[in-house]
Amino acid sequence: MRPRVTLHMMSSIDGRIATAGWPISVDAGEAYEMLHRDLRSDAWLVGRTTMAAFADGEARPVVTDQSYPRQTWKAAGAGMAPYAIYLDRSGHLHLNRERVNGDALIAVLTTAVSDHYLAELRRDGISYIFAGEADLDLSRALHILRTEFGIETLLLEGGGAINGAFLGGDLIDEVSLLILPIADGKPDVPTTFDDNLEGARPLDFISAENLDGGILHLRYRVLSGRPGTST
Numbered sequence: 001m002r003p004r005v006t007l008h009m010m011s012s013i014d015g016r017i018a019t020a021g022w023p024i025s026v027d028a029g030e031a032y033e034m035l036h037r038d039l040r041s042d043a044w045l046v047g048r049t050t051m052a053a054f055a056d057g058e059a060r061p062v063v064t065d066q067s068y069p070r071q072t073w074k075a076a077g078a079g080m081a082p083y084a085i086y087l088d089r090s091g092h093l094h095l096n097r098e099r100v101n102g103d104a105l106i107a108v109l110t111t112a113v114s115d116h117y118l119a120e121l122r123r124d125g126i127s128y129i130f131a132g133e134a135d136l137d138l139s140r141a142l143h144i145l146r147t148e149f150g151i152e153t154l155l156l157e158g159g160g161a162i163n164g165a166f167l168g169g170d171l172i173d174e175v176s177l178l179i180l181p182i183a184d185g186k187p188d189v190p191t192t193f194d195d196n197l198e199g200a201r202p203l204d205f206i207s208a209e210n211l212d213g214g215i216l217h218l219r220y221r222v223l224s225g226r227p228g229t230s231t
């Protein structure tokens with residue numbers, strides 16, 4: 001049992017997703033957030049790098065001699081959805097806050113993270129779950145989020161490596177993609193899906209909508225199973 005997962009992203013026409021510095025005349029961020037609200041999910045989930053943009057001030061690490069069980073911990077303020085979830089297999093992210101955009105934070109960790117890091121999350125009121133020993137088992141993470149936090153619908157919001165890992169694991173049901181009228185062309189920047197796909201995947205078209213400023217909103221259903229290849 002896992003939540004229904006919708007990938008929600010915006011990209012240039014060549015699939016790049018690092019939007020900083022793009023010369024666009026409309027507020028693409030506003031269009032993205034409006035659709036985020038319209039998609040009405042119980043949670044949104046991002047990678048460590050993407051969530052780092054929400055850190056509040058400098059890192060304030062904790063040093064502890066306590067040892068914490070590697071079990072789900074729920075912060076007092078984490079009672080109900082929507083949740084803001086991030087993957088951090090090594091415990092590197094220092095957010096100094098318990099909510100982002102009003103949504104209670106949940107960290108998805110491996111059991112390899114330090115007790116110091118767990119003490120920091122407890123101090124900051126960030127709930128956490130464990131989904132793997134050295135690497136994250138994304139399917140297991142989704143199962144725990146569903147059964148222990150009641151999350152039935154989830155927006156996956158990047159970056160590229162994580163999106164690729166979810167799609168490669170057959171863990172995305174639908175894609176909601178804003179295409180901005182930008183040709184980027186930068187080398188070595190994240191794209192909508194980086195790595196981990198284990199072969200190109202066909203998608204089933206749902207809809208296309210023209211938004212203000214030449215932005216296109218495309219929706220696709222992800223087809224289950226792995227197709228044969230063509231040349």
Ligand SMILES: NC(=O)c1ccc[n+]([C@@H]2O[C@H](COP(=O)([O-])OP(=O)(O)OC[C@H]3O[C@@H](n4cnc5c(N)ncnc54)[C@H](OP(=O)(O)O)[C@@H]3O)[C@@H](O)[C@H]2O)c1
Pocket residue numbers: 008009010011016017018019046047048049050051087088089090092136157158159160161162163165190
């Ligand atoms: N246009 C959009 O809609 C949109 C949306 C989101 C983000 N962005 C942009 O995308 C950029 C960040 O993308 P990104 O791909 O570099 O970063 P990201 O996915 O947010 O985070 C990358 C980190 O995630 C961890 N990771 C990678 N693969 C993983 C896996 N399979 N399981 C668990 N953790 C994994 C790694 O960190 P560890 O080594 O610590 O595990 C990696 O350094 C930023 O510029 C951001 O603004 C754009």
